[in-house]
Amino acid sequence: LTLEVQANDSGRLIPETLFGIFFEEINHAGAGGLWAELISNRGFEAGGKNTPSDIDPWYAKGDENDVILSTEPTSLFKRNPIALRISTLCGSNSKPCPADGVGVVNPGYWGINVRVGKFYTVTFWLRSDTSVNLLVKFISEDETRTLGHQILQVDKVNSSTWHKYTLRLEAKDTDHRGKLAFTTTNQGSIWLDQVSAFPEETYKGHGFRAELAQMLEDLKPAFIRFPGGCYVEGVRLENAWRWRDTVGPWEERPGHLNDVWNYWSDDGLGYYEFLQLTEDLGAAPVWVFNNGISHEYSVNPRLIQPWVKDVLDGIEFARAPKSTQWGALRAAMGHPDPFPLYHIAIGNEDCWKPWYQENYMAFYSAIKAAYPDIKLISNCDATNGPLSHPADFYDFHIYTNAYNLYSMAHQFDQKSRVDRPKVFVSEYAVTGGDAGTGSLLAAVAEAAFMIGLEINSDVVEMASYAPLFVHANDRRWNPDAIVFNSWQQYGTPSYWVQQLFKHSSGARLLPFSLVLPWGSNPVMSVLRRHDEHLNADFLVIKAVNFGNDVVPMRITFDGLAAEGIDYANSTMATLTSAWTMDENSFAQPTKITPQISQMAKPTSDLQVVLPAH
Numbered sequence: 001l002t003l004e005v006q007a008n009d010s011g012r013l014i015p016e017t018l019f020g021i022f023f024e025e026i027n028h029a030g031a032g033g034l035w036a037e038l039i040s041n042r043g044f045e046a047g048g049k050n051t052p053s054d055i056d057p058w059y060a061k062g063d064e065n066d067v068i069l070s071t072e073p074t075s076l077f078k079r080n081p082i083a084l085r086i087s088t089l090c091g092s093n094s095k096p097c098p099a100d101g102v103g104v105v106n107p108g109y110w111g112i113n114v115r116v117g118k119f120y121t122v123t124f125w126l127r128s129d130t131s132v133n134l135l136v137k138f139i140s141e142d143e144t145r146t147l148g149h150q151i152l153q154v155d156k157v158n159s160s161t162w163h164k165y166t167l168r169l170e171a172k173d174t175d176h177r178g179k180l181a182f183t184t185t186n187q188g189s190i191w192l193d194q195v196s197a198f199p200e201e202t203y204k205g206h207g208f209r210a211e212l213a214q215m216l217e218d219l220k221p222a223f224i225r226f227p228g229g230c231y232v233e234g235v236r237l238e239n240a241w242r243w244r245d246t247v248g249p250w251e252e253r254p255g256h257l258n259d260v261w262n263y264w265s266d267d268g269l270g271y272y273e274f275l276q277l278t279e280d281l282g283a284a285p286v287w288v289f290n291n292g293i294s295h296e297y298s299v300n301p302r303l304i305q306p307w308v309k310d311v312l313d314g315i316e317f318a319r320a321p322k323s324t325q326w327g328a329l330r331a332a333m334g335h336p337d338p339f340p341l342y343h344i345a346i347g348n349e350d351c352w353k354p355w356y357q358e359n360y361m362a363f364y365s366a367i368k369a370a371y372p373d374i375k376l377i378s379n380c381d382a383t384n385g386p387l388s389h390p391a392d393f394y395d396f397h398i399y400t401n402a403y404n405l406y407s408m409a410h411q412f413d414q415k416s417r418v419d420r421p422k423v424f425v426s427e428y429a430v431t432g433g434d435a436g437t438g439s440l441l442a443a444v445a446e447a448a449f450m451i452g453l454e455i456n457s458d459v460v461e462m463a464s465y466a467p468l469f470v471h472a473n474d475r476r477w478n479p480d481a482i483v484f485n486s487w488q489q490y491g492t493p494s495y496w497v498q499q500l501f502k503h504s505s506g507a508r509l510l511p512f513s514l515v516l517p518w519g520s521n522p523v524m525s526v527l528r529r530h531d532e533h534l535n536a537d538f539l540v541i542k543a544v545n546f547g548n549d550v551v552p553m554r555i556t557f558d559g560l561a562a563e564g565i566d567y568a569n570s571t572m573a574t575l576t577s578a579w580t581m582d583e584n585s586f587a588q589p590t591k592i593t594p595q596i597s598q599m600a601k602p603t604s605d606l607q608v609v610l611p612a613h
């Protein structure tokens, strides 16, 4: 195979927005994942507003003769009314409590990662009808070890109304599956509400789990599409993600049931935090809003105006000066400057649901009238013809087997270049038997598809793999780019493919010609990019060999020397493995990662060998 690269200034610039990421609250991606909150069901609201209510995963420490947990609608916070009452029956002279006390325990999201030497901020609201010594402590999974603690002396007189406490706990021991416990040996009742624990170190100090956010930073995402996916829609409309309920002080957010993926979300990771994440990662925000459609229900066009107003308020929250109502809330939350929100999707996968197309124009017209610079994304597919409504982009979602996705490197070759909305491939992945929980085969096919997107980036301006995260204890959807538990994480081969494309957005796509031997069919692209630190250009040549045979390859350059690019120091990153169904795992997190090698110093041409797959 001979690749002849035109290494000059010709070619076409790839949009700055091409490769981003799609964050959905699925698989506990945020709750128990990227959002570093360690307490699950922190406000005791997950069991519903009626009492008695279920407080899972909280449970009593001590037997029922010593302690009773009950729920009461006596919270300080109107929108999340449930508080926990801990009634301690032991603690008298005749009936002392067990030495390590009784009370309540939260195991976090399948364990709390408590690490020796680290500090944690534990915040909670408390009231009491008695004077008690309360032990706030991290304990080991088997509850035999105290990992870090503080004693709180709660005085009856001053604590008869709700008080907020913030403690700084230092861990003196480690358990990756630790728990947080509140215990006492004194008789009486205390009420607990809105309990939060965070590691002191979070990504850029903004509450994101540092190691997971770093994995996102390493992808250099051009944008973040958020917060879903089906998560935006909800099965029932009452459970849809509504931005308004996710902003303001965390204690006052009601939280909601993520009924699509079947878990409670405290909404600590809310609209503001998503916007903050985009800023922290240098990525453009792409907000998907609920347009009055859930999986089961659609709002009638005659009733859609409040939903339109809701979205305009949401844009005001992100974009407007702090002198406005919603801009003021954003400023009060810590961000006086507006966020650069220029891309918004009108719903998710709703095109053929009742009233979508009828309601679409109400949203479109109102947003464009107020914010003409916002690009709007339709859920309706314009691959084969114009849409019945105006749009800047249309969503294209594809989950399929490896061979299909590999073939779809040519999906957009024939797409009309005129008069159509641009394509946003906002969800794609190999799924099913070819993918397992993250196979090499899936990654190789995705790489071919992504090269096709680069080549067609005159019409495809944005693309994001899906889903991004999976908690190993809650695999709702396979495969995913990043796998984690309470203390570990690794990228699937698909994640590493995403990393290999981190130079693409904003690069120049160079023309090239290929001489192919019979039987080989690699998919390739050549980019040229400026490195601001080195103040020099570099080339990125990508090649996907989907076949079972090695492909020897010779690369020639036309005009390279004249352009001052020195390819004597070129490196090669190869992503492959012995078996196509090989995966990474916690035991072997880097089994399949790009292997970097120095290329042999070339005489005139570069010689490389593409391994099978």
Ligand code: AHR
Binding pocket: 024, 026, 228, 229, 230, 231, 348, 349, 427, 466, 467, 477
């Ligand atoms: O990415 C998983 C799901 O796939 C998304 O929620 C939805 O948009 C699509 O059907």
